Amino acid sequence: MGSSGRRVGRPRAEQRPDSGVPPRDELLAAAAELFTTSGYAATTTRAVAERAGMRQASMYHYVSGKEELLAALLESTVTPSLALARRLLADDSRPAVERLWELCRSDVELLCGGPHNLGGLYLLPEVRSERFAGFHAVRAELKDTYRQLLAATEAGGALAKSALDLRTDLVFGLIEGVILVHRSDPERPVSAFAEATADAALRIAGV
Template sequence: MSTSGARRVGRPRAAQRPDSGLAPRAELLEAAAELFTTKGYAATTTRAVAERAGMRQATMYHYVSGKEELLADLLESTVTPSLTLARALLADVDRPAEGRLWELCRRDVELLCGGPHNLGGLYLLPEVRSERFAGFHAVRAELKDAYRQLIADTGAGSTLAKGELSLRTDLLFGLIEGVILVHRSDPERSVAVFAAATADAALRIAGC
């Protein structure tokens, strides 16, 4: 019997959508990023994420457990590249600490503000405080500690008492994460210029 007209077996897509070339999980993350940052996390249903990704809701659960997993992955994606860079900069002891700190600040701001969606804004969600997002909080804490170590390695930082070093780390890290709100107020601003200016301001906070 001819099978030329037979229906292909598989997980059908809910609607036709241009092929993005992304794997299904990446497609879901992209859809979630768009919807969470434009419609809001609480207002976005798993059905809406699945439909935006061009698949059925039941199919989505083959790849992710639900909205929380998508949000956790998106949050960690805003930190892990900066943490990788921070580890490399901490190991590069032949370079002046001031330059390494400036580079981390600049690159971190570019990561938070440079994508198509303002993922940094997801930090402000009340849901993020729950234990479900412990992985995100762990990598964020490690990144903050890398900032502390780089500040301590600078000429100014090496003279700070422990409490003062902790305060300056809090202030500097708060500045970096605070760019989320500043960027949202003027998304057309050049990210490269914004990142460099923020890094300059961060070094002044560090006392450099």
């Protein structure tokens, strides 16, 4: 998905001055807005390019098309949480229950704190295809980190594997599902919502 193999410097659309933002980032921002407001299937590459302030032909210098944009947006909802999860998993100076709570809280803030409902893109049927294997891989690793942190708690460590897997599924499902709850009340403070969700996740986990 990287742009290292693509040329840069194509002319920008004349109606929009150069903002100083890298063109690929402008395309991602435009795609995020259009995919979540107009729908992925209904959004054309021409619409994305125009919203980003460039010609459609120029767009293909930075991305291969809609699928690459969607894949990058999906991964952007996971990779920051995964980086934090790895750090929390390695930090045995704090109780596992505290680290699990922090991961839940931070993950909710990431999913609900952006300007667009990117979490809603998880439900697109296109996302099940092999083209999005990278997203599924990082999401699976994040979910496994949740499982490992839960297993490291006193209550989680006493669970059989099947019970541990079920509680992990429930906690992870709650965290990913909060975007739908938050969407119904977008004025709700994200920080308070994230803390309340983390509290609920630990209750579901039984810790």
